[in-house]
Amino acid sequence: MNDFIHRINQKDYDILCQDNELYFIFAFPYNQKRYYCLGGPMLFSEFLVPMSMHALSFSNSFSTKELELLSDVLPVVSLPFFSSSLRMTMLFLNKEAPELEDISSYRLSDIQNQMKGIFISELFENREVVRNHTSYRHELAVLHCVRQGNVALLESTYRSLPRIIYGNMSTTPLRQLFYGSIANTTLVTRYAIEGGMEEEAAFTLSDVYIRRMEKCRTLYELNALNERMAIDFTEHVAKAHARTVTTYSLPITCCIDRILLNLHHKISLTELAREVGLTPKYLSYLFHKETGTKLTTFIEEKRIEEAKNLLAFSQYSLNRISEYLAFTSQSYFIAVFKKKTGMTPKGYRNRYSKIV
Secondary structure, eight states: OHHHHHTTTTSSEEEEEETTEEEEEEEEEETTEEEEEEEEEEEETTSSSOOOGGGSTTGGGSOHHHHHHHTTTSOEEOHHHHHHHHHHHHHHHHSOOOOHHHHHHTTHHHHHHHHHHHHHHHHHHHHHHTOSBOOHHHHHHHHHHHHHTOHHHHHHHHHHSOOOOBOSSOSSHHHHHHHHHHHHHHHHHHHHHHHTOOHHHHHHHHHHHHHHHHTOOSHHHHHHHHHHHHHHHHHHHHHHHHHHHSOOOHHHHHHHHHHHHOTTSOOOHHHHHHHHTSOHHHHHHHHHHHHSSOHHHHHHHHHHHHHHHHHHHOOOOHHHHHHHTTOSOHHHHHHHHHHHHSSOHHHHHHHHOOOO
């Protein structure tokens, strides 16, 4: 503390940077005495998680276990957030403070030099050890399989490539893999959307996998889920490709899109016909001619497909599912489901439920 105070004898405040640690200190009057407010340590937001705790200036004062506990509580801040917090604190205690622009630019070159030093040091170590990151070329090999919807190639790529390594984001192996898996899921999601997967479906599937990854308690479980995630997205892209192989006229394509987006609403032939600018009779005829399926049958089949997903991957009641998919009654939903699948909804759930 005395060392920090000594450094601000000639000014009202200072921003101190030591390796990847960030501190602030400023003087304020109270009852005709001079006091100091010290904030820190904080870590830079450029590091998604704290770096090795043993690099901290005070690490010698703590055991390894204590340092690991600290890694969960030390704040990681951006410079704008740091500047705003410092100014608010100064206004509260000192009644006056520099402008945000002045704080943000104050000794910024020193902070940037510290960041550059950390980057150069880690880069040198990674090159020496040659193990901290999977190459970008290997990552692209996986991502291109996702975008192509090529499940077989993806599986063979996983078998042929070295184990994926996600860098040095945490000192805890499981947490390290978790952060890497989130980053991987984000990339896979984007590539799947580029490959033709419906955007909202892709983001929803991403959220589902990240929540499941958060519950993993072993490296084996998380690794397996990470690979399953990529395969699942690739399968969705493959299905999207399969749907686009058959080309329909513009009215029928628009009609199908409208149906798929409104499975949970009542779908009227009259409204569909109005949407595509055809008479209901001609739309019904044209739909059957191009798809080989009656319009009402197509709608039922798509609702049953969605019902299968809800039965397997959710705990919604049969009545809730039938209402959500706009069936006129639960009994009608059960009858249609059994007709299309040969099983009752309850029987299907008992056999295929994925809820653990």
